[in-house]
Amino acid sequence: MQMPIQVLPDVLVNQIAAGEVVERPAAVVKELVENAFDAGARRIEIEIEQGGLGLIRITDDGGGIAPEELALAVTRHATSKIASLDDLEQVASFGFRGEALPSILSVSRLSLVSRTPDAGHAWQVEGAGALETQKPQPAAHPQGTSVLVRDLFFNTPARRKFMKSESTEFRHIQQLVGRLALSRFSHGFRLLHNRRKLLDLPPVDDEAGRDARVGTVCGEEFLRHAVFIDDQRAGLRLWGWVALPAFARGQADLQFLYVNGRAVRDKLMTHALRRAFADAMHSTHYPAYVLYLELDPARVDVNVHPQKAEVRFRDSSTVHDFLFGTVHRLLRELRPDPALHHPAQFAAPPPSAPQPQQSGFRYASPPPRFDSAREPAASAWTTLATAVEQLGSPAESAFAPVPAPQPSDDEQPLGHAMAQLQGVYILAQNRQGLVVVDAHAAHERVLYERLKRQLAEGGVPSQALLIPERLQLPEDAVDSLEARREELSRYGLEIDRAGPTSVVLRAVPPLLAREDIPAFVRGLVSDEDLRETSHHLGEVLDAQHRVMADIACKAAIKANRRLTLPEMDALLRDMERTELADQCNHGRPTWIQVDMAGLDRLFLRGR
Template sequence: MSIQILPDVLVNQIAAGEVVERPAAVVKELVENAFDAGARRIEVEIEQGGLGLIRITDDGGGIAPQELALALTRHATSKIGSLDDLEQVASFGFRGEALPSILSVSRLSLVSRTPGDGHAWQVDGAGALESEKPQPAAHPHGTSVVVRDLFFNTPARRKFMKSESTEFRHIQQLVGRLALSRFAHGFRLLHNRRKVLDLPPVDDEVGREERVGTVCGEEFLRHAVFLDEQRGGLRLWGWVALPAFARGQADLQFLYVNGRAVRDKLMTHALRRAFADAMHSTHYPAYVLYLELDPARVDVNVHPQKAEVRFRDSSMVHDFLFGTVHRVLRELRPDPALNRPAQFVAPMPPAPEPQQSGFRYAAPASRYEEAREVAAPAWTALAAQVAQLPQSQPVSLSMPAPASGLSVEPEEQPLGHALAQLQGVYILAQNRHGLVVVDAHAAHERVLYERLKKQLAEGGVPSQALLVPERLQLPEDAVDALEARREELSRYGLQIDRAGPGSVLLRAVPPLLSREDVPAFVRSLVSDEDLRESSHHLGEVLDAQHRVMADMACKAAIKANRRLTLPEMEALLRDMERTELADQCNHGRPTWIQVDMAGLDRLFLRGR
């Protein structure tokens, strides 16, 4: 076949393959055009998941009648006029491909009215523009783009679409993402003539938080902290959820660069590293974050859908994001009133309407029995543990002795005072909010881990020589790996010498490890591929170091069924209050929960 120039319709359909991936992509392009038109209120109407109808209506500046047909022409745009404009793009639909691409695979109507026009004007097309001459139409100031029968002329593309509910879910998530990018804009979303979302414009902190709660859920907002930091011409602000709110999927990760929603690998990597030692490796952090910088320092013209960006100084951006979020997380301390890693919600059956009489409503006896059955095992065990405690327990710590009775702890002791140990696993404490339940092993593990990190940063973990060296039998390649890392392992307090082809001698160990824990710890070292293989990449080295310290802390932490005294429990609570990231262990599990008085009252139907 000879070389030939492709027809315009086919060129646009090829471009549509890049821009119009699914109905949600059409919504994205058209809503972003509304942003650029100066709209303040945007309505998105959907039918049949977007395959039947997509109608985007805005109150923006509109399009002049003589430019309506031009707007549907490939590479026609009002957003850029020179290379300088392209290198510091501040608008969204600057490529001039979206409208002609959408037209090429749908039946499209474009209706618009500028403030100076007495009425609106309209152009139509099905795969291609029917006429370049616009027709009069009725429409308020602004623009409506109506897209019907998406992919009607490309049936192979239409077959790849998912179900109506799936396609609409993508649209709903997209509109939520766009709504978080423009708080001053109002959004309305309808599906099959049913209102799904109605967000008025907001311009204050309370309104912004309400919108974040609507899109991301109140649970996210309750576990999130707000940050706002500027440095070196960069500003990062928004909400970051505590590590204990980590998700099984990356569905609550919203990133914006100069108001543009992006999926950027560099930014995602920086944020994941900020959570690295506070979250399980299979979980994902949740955040709504906004990065602002000079448009000339970021290239947004690197992806057909403008979903990715490229920074002029990527390492600076990476370090700024990592450092800011990492610092915010590490400055948090256990705070039952604000930063609860988990909250116990007592079950409560719905109560019937009270009788219209002078008597207070009393729940039927069956409900009291139901609540009593739920609460009885825990409280019976608690009573048994408390009964075994001595009446007077001396406390020798730097902190004051816990007062007797229902005391209120000082502000600097938010985790309260220890009451008892439950089943050799949990510490029960009382604070001003109610009951605190602490996982002793998880909490001690985090305290030891942070202590080890500090020691390593200050020169190395202390070492304690063994009176009698201990011999360990290991595979020969494992002995080779330990011998190659001998100097590095000494920083962790380990002195290891080769004793033969398949054995080593342990001559010194970290003081926090018992002699019984050392063999298992050494074997875990040689099973770590990152330690056995030579690696000079800083990130991999740091990850390996963190795993070594995390494993050491896990081996040395309080074991289940170890009986603790009240002073030991008190000391652990105070250590948690002074320790960074004490709300979760090194694996991302919560270390404590707060059972407030309202939850306890619900358990026992008090006041019902």
């Protein structure tokens, strides 16, 4: 029998709201820290026990809460942050719905203690599931507020059963605190777990301090590969740190996005940034960044998610294009720079001089100090060390060493070729020391960018085959090629249907004239993405890039091809002129720098 319609009791209403706001202990920490931000706090201490299920205490030095407002603070839909629809549409504060504290109280034992600047002492309210009394009690506390949350979900055992282990829940809190710490450089943060201090970040207000905090949260390796950007256009500003494609990740664990200082997870922004890296990284990898978007609060709606983790932009296409364009231009304007290509085990101590700047962007950090106690990462480095040592002696079959001219790093940062190692690597000398280039990967990038330019200028040149080649393919593959005949002609491929299961290949790009053309065509139709016609710009571009990437890969220098010194030097010069030359289109690095200090340490010279 259906129950009659009735008004739910306040406790149950708050517990329902808690299901949306309080997913786990980390959500409690987020809401309480953001309340501290809104209260004007500059220093925030976060104390955790048992992964947050036992205890969460957030203490701040903000403006505090007046005693007559303490009970209201834990009342549903009571807030000091909005009073009208206009306030809601331009909200700049973090907590504004008035749901967090009452929701947390409904599923925990909570104590709220606060002292305003002009008060002689603090006042306190507390309760378990609901307030014990509306009248606050006197308490001892410095200026600011402490919220103590014990026994989270003590009265909702079904919710508590869904919590993970203590270590897992604390890991979520630790990641959250790092994200919050990057949202407010002017704030200090301390994090303790089971009375052990794990994080102590003082407030910072300068470039070096911000870099240091990013390095603490994201790791020094991220910072060493990061470039700082700051660009603004059409009322939008984007600033922050973008890691170069060589730092690509196997998971999206170093992607921090902020809109007007609020940490968000936004599909539109993520898509724009991924598109910017599209042809600089493998499709299974993820870029790393810490980026801040600033715009008029009226142009973004932050009231679309209970936890305010998602936003909606009034003009989403403008935001998407701005993010894509800014980061894409950054990647395109960077050129090979020896300072950014030291493997960690070969890196020299950071120079005292300021780091170089390119195109208005600055490198976030110099390379880390070389660790002489660290063993080489792989046997390949031992081979390299032996090869370098042998360069001064009579050449073996794998080498063709000759004296190299003293390079000018201003115009030729990759130096001049000296030898070819095992038919795979080019060894060159520049002013810093040794440059090692993966010839295939580097040539692949050079060819890929050349094809892109040709396509943008009207199409890739075509070379007719003396004898057209007939290929037998599955019928659906032939259908796909026929449907894409005009598009493929832009890449220099002329393919005609000759029957239900056959095609005739009449012309190819000059780059493929000596390659296995049938294998290349079969590779094209084996790509499931090419079998589906799509009018979405991003998918069309992805398909185009894959075709050009396949052509470049097939035509690039193969392993064991003997190169002359002029050929090697020509490739180095092409790399210096080519966009995104630091990695191939699959995201692999194309070259590294080993400076003289690193080589001296490798061979224990001067010790």
